[in-house]
Amino acid sequence: xxxxxxxxxxxxxxxxxxxxxxxxxxxxxxxxxxxxxxxxxxxxxxxxxxxxxxxxxxxxxxxxxxxxxxxxxxxxxxxxxxxxxxxxxxxxxxxxxxxxxxxxxxxxxxxxxxxxxxxxxxxxxxxxxxxxxxxxxxxxxxxxxxxxxxxxxxxxxxxxxxxxxxxxxxxxxxxxxxxxxxxxxxxxxxxxxxxxxxxxxxxxxxxxxxxxxxxxxxxxxxxxxxxxxxxxxxxxxxxxxxxxxxxxxxxxxxxxxxxxxxxxxxxxxxxxxxxxxxxxxxxxxxxxxxxxxxxxxxxxxxxxxxxxxxxxxxxxxxxxxxxxxxxxxxxxxxxxxxxxxxxxxxxxxxxxxxxxxxxxxxxxxxxxxxxxxxxxxxxxxxxxxxxxxxxxxxxxxxxxxxxxxxxxxxxxxxxxxxxxxxxxxx
Amino acid sequence: xxxxxxxxxxxxxxxxxxxxxxxxxxxxxxxxxxxxxxxxxxxxxxxxxxxxxxxxxxxxxxxxxxxxxxxxxxxxxxxxxxxxxxxxxxxxxxxxxxxxxxxxxxxxxxxxxxxxxxxxxxxxxxxxxxxxxxxxxxxxxxxxxxxxxxxxxxxxxxxxxxxxxxxxxxxxxxxxxxxxxxxxxxxxxxxxxxxxxxxxxxxxxxxxxxxxxxxxxxxxxxxxxxxxxxxxxxxxxxxxxxxxxxxxxxxxxxxxxxxxxxxxxxxxxxxxxxxxxxxxxxxxxxxxxxxxxxxxxxxxxxxxxxxxxxxxxxxxxxxxxxxxxxxxxxxxxxxxxxxxxxxxxxxxxxxxxxxxxxxxxxxxxxxxxxxxxxxxxxxxxxxxxxxxxxxxxxxxxxxxxxxxxxxxxxxxxxxxxxxxxxxxxx
Numbered sequence: 001x002x003x004x005x006x007x008x009x010x011x012x013x014x015x016x017x018x019x020x021x022x023x024x025x026x027x028x029x030x031x032x033x034x035x036x037x038x039x040x041x042x043x044x045x046x047x048x049x050x051x052x053x054x055x056x057x058x059x060x061x062x063x064x065x066x067x068x069x070x071x072x073x074x075x076x077x078x079x080x081x082x083x084x085x086x087x088x089x090x091x092x093x094x095x096x097x098x099x100x101x102x103x104x105x106x107x108x109x110x111x112x113x114x115x116x117x118x119x120x121x122x123x124x125x126x127x128x129x130x131x132x133x134x135x136x137x138x139x140x141x142x143x144x145x146x147x148x149x150x151x152x153x154x155x156x157x158x159x160x161x162x163x164x165x166x167x168x169x170x171x172x173x174x175x176x177x178x179x180x181x182x183x184x185x186x187x188x189x190x191x192x193x194x195x196x197x198x199x200x201x202x203x204x205x206x207x208x209x210x211x212x213x214x215x216x217x218x219x220x221x222x223x224x225x226x227x228x229x230x231x232x233x234x235x236x237x238x239x240x241x242x243x244x245x246x247x248x249x250x251x252x253x254x255x256x257x258x259x260x261x262x263x264x265x266x267x268x269x270x271x272x273x274x275x276x277x278x279x280x281x282x283x284x285x286x287x288x289x290x291x292x293x294x295x296x297x298x299x300x301x302x303x304x305x306x307x308x309x310x311x312x313x314x315x316x317x318x319x320x321x322x323x324x325x326x327x328x329x330x331x332x333x334x335x336x337x338x339x340x341x342x343x344x345x346x347x348x349x350x351x352x353x354x355x356x357x358x359x360x361x362x363x364x365x366x367x368x369x370x371x372x373x374x375x376x377x378x379x380x381x382x383x384x385x386x387x388x389x390x391x392x393x394x395x396x397x398x399x400x401x402x403x404x405x406x407x408x409x410x411x412x413x414x415x416x417x418x419x420x421x422x423x424x425x426x
Numbered sequence: 427x428x429x430x431x432x433x434x435x436x437x438x439x440x441x442x443x444x445x446x447x448x449x450x451x452x453x454x455x456x457x458x459x460x461x462x463x464x465x466x467x468x469x470x471x472x473x474x475x476x477x478x479x480x481x482x483x484x485x486x487x488x489x490x491x492x493x494x495x496x497x498x499x500x501x502x503x504x505x506x507x508x509x510x511x512x513x514x515x516x517x518x519x520x521x522x523x524x525x526x527x528x529x530x531x532x533x534x535x536x537x538x539x540x541x542x543x544x545x546x547x548x549x550x551x552x553x554x555x556x557x558x559x560x561x562x563x564x565x566x567x568x569x570x571x572x573x574x575x576x577x578x579x580x581x582x583x584x585x586x587x588x589x590x591x592x593x594x595x596x597x598x599x600x601x602x603x604x605x606x607x608x609x610x611x612x613x614x615x616x617x618x619x620x621x622x623x624x625x626x627x628x629x630x631x632x633x634x635x636x637x638x639x640x641x642x643x644x645x646x647x648x649x650x651x652x653x654x655x656x657x658x659x660x661x662x663x664x665x666x667x668x669x670x671x672x673x674x675x676x677x678x679x680x681x682x683x684x685x686x687x688x689x690x691x692x693x694x695x696x697x698x699x700x701x702x703x704x705x706x707x708x709x710x711x712x713x714x715x716x717x718x719x720x721x722x723x724x725x726x727x728x729x730x731x732x733x734x735x736x737x738x739x740x741x742x743x744x745x746x747x748x749x750x751x752x753x754x755x756x757x758x759x760x761x762x763x764x765x766x767x768x769x770x771x772x773x774x775x776x777x778x779x780x781x782x783x784x785x786x787x788x789x790x791x792x793x794x795x796x797x798x799x800x801x802x803x804x805x806x807x808x809x810x811x812x813x814x815x816x817x818x819x820x821x822x823x824x825x826x827x828x829x830x831x832x833x834x835x836x837x838x839x840x841x842x843x844x845x846x847x848x849x850x851x852x
Contacts, residue, residue: 001602002602002604002622004621004622126587129587130587130588133584133587133588134588139584139587140566140583140584157566157583157584157587158559158565158566158583161552161555161556161559161583162556162559162560176427176428178428193646194646194650195430196428196430197642197643197646199625199642216623216625216642217623220619220620220623223649224620224744227653228740228744230657231656231657231660231736231739231740232736232737232740234657234660234661234736234824235660235732235733235735235736235737235824236729236732236733237733237736237737246741246746246747247737247738247741247746247747247755248741248746248747248751248754248755252758252761252762252765255737255762256762256765256766259730259733259762259766260766260769260770262729262733263726263729263730263733263766263769263770263798264769264770264773266725266726266729267722267726267770267773267774268773270721270722270725270726271722271777273721273722273725274718274719274720274721274722274781277717277718277720277721278718281714281717284714284717285711285714288707288710288711291703291707291710291717292700292703292704293700294700294703294720295696295699295700295703295724295832295833295836296693296696296697296699296700298721299692299696299699299825299828299829299832300689300692300693300696302825302828303662303688303689303692303825303828303829304685304689306661306662306824306825306828307661307662307663307685307688307689307825309661310657310658310660310661310663311658311661311663311673311681312673313657314654314657314658315672315673315674318650318654320672320673320674321672321673321674325674328674329673329674332678335678336678336681336682336685339678339682340682340685340686340689343686343690344689344690344693347690347693347694348693351697355700372689398660398661398732398824398825399725399728399729399732399733399824399828402725402728402729402732402825402828403725403729406721406725407721410721
């Protein structure tokens, strides 16, 4: 049975005693795989039900990268207890990995890979794999290093299969190797893994020495986490979003805390719209029918802004658009949004003539073009500004863009109205 | 050099002649890999510059799944021309794969895998791989089938390495096999691949016979496409979004067409807000300071709705929340949004007292609680409604949710105002 299926069964069990019993029934090897798939609080629960011997065995069996992420999640005092139970060798590896910065490649890599010398023969290599390969996370790829552990190349297990037993690795190895630095951001691993369709990416230190590998399952997990983070940021759920849990299970107060910050900030941003309305109070009370079109115009500004910001944010994160492209995209957006604005302006002008007369229709039509163009440009520029400030472009969430566009839209509309209507002086 | 790096170089070249020259310099094997990585229009350009012999060779060298996606993109007349040049065997496979529904697993699978009988010995298997393996996309996994081609299990290349040469496969094979139906949605491949961290997923037909495999690189590509689609839908960019191209390169008219539909629909939805304002025109002209708080309240409704819909949409697509959970989530959302609404109501009440007096403050505070709760519930329910209608939940984009919340917010605010202010009759 696949570890994930065992996790599914464990989650159906109500009592934590039953969970522990099921967990104890598994082989040590299987239990380490199952344990790695559990949530932080489930791991904590199990650990507290285990004796010292069981903890020691479990820690030894877990892969180094799974262990690193475990210690990231558990409370400090439990970590200390587990550290005291671990074998020295395992502990050294764990401490080394935990020394890398949070969200760096070093934190997600594993040290269980196979590396050999370039002057090994195929036969020697196969022997070596049979001897030391059992513990490795992979030996579909075997890395080749010199005596300073500098990464020289790699060879695939299948290459060995088609080679002669006496061939020397140096003559067979691939040297077009793609690797990561342990200090790179985890996001880099996702980008590189996706771009080159890699199942394993070797990781090197500052001296180009091989120190670990990142495996596809970790890349998958990070990709999913980062995307959830992007979605949540785009929906203005949390500013410093590290919430990737299950919203069905999350406590109400946690969700409240995640959501209130942005809502609160946006309330105060929106008060500006009120001030602009205050400025133009005279015009409004003279032409009350202007208010009829207010929600329509401010929403159109917001919607156009939401579109352009979503498009640009996604393109920035995929690498289709770069920071330096902003001026090109700016002019392109002017062209697109102008046609969008004119189309929408034509759509509402008839209604405006019918509802408010010719002059109001003129104001509404002109405003529609302006707010759509300016809203789109705000939506486009905000993500670039965040990138410039070295922040995640996704921080310019749709609600933030919408709110800023709303204020701008309100003021453009009322300004145009007061100028045109006062000038013409009907 | 990695095929992707060659593609990068080709894209830097300006003239299409230079591109063709570079492409011709590659070995047939490499050129097929490079070709598969190109965009549809780049592929079309190259094809038109190739002679019949070159096209035939290229088609033969390409993997069946890459070929399927090529024919999906190219114009019909070019497809016909290429079909006429292809070898019969290749053509049969291609036609078989193209017969599966669009966006099905059948369209992305490859037929180049290795399958053996359970009574093979390890030695026989290794011989078989050496003989037939070169053309296979993978032989890290070898599938085991009976004489009707029914999938029985699998064995890893590394298992063979540690086994005795005379062991029989039946005794070594893993039977906890996870597979897909050729008729399943592509999204299923992403979900299964991610859940079980699989590099290759076998695909079976209606009779459980093995007919292909899906490989991780295709899963990566689909995941990226589907996420881009989700982002774009969430930003109300396109209703039937199949636009996954590069927005920097996309023509202005294409982007215009993608964006105008939703903007147009939303304009007409927003006219309703105007109608509600029309109904309460009397109240508004009596208490003009009400308008001061209008943008603030309608935006708060929209922002709360954007949050809850984004959270639920992402959870539905990850499978954390299921269709049947809607009632539970509904009550949970009532609790969360009530606390959110009360917090925000406290924040604006002081301003409201200062700006509009005690009675206006009462109206604004009460409205704030109501619009946040009702906005959040709209944002929560809309995705579930789309799922119920068998549509993608992401169709309930943030701008759509915002617009509906805006109308509701406007009417709640003005309704409460007219009731309270008329009743009290200041």
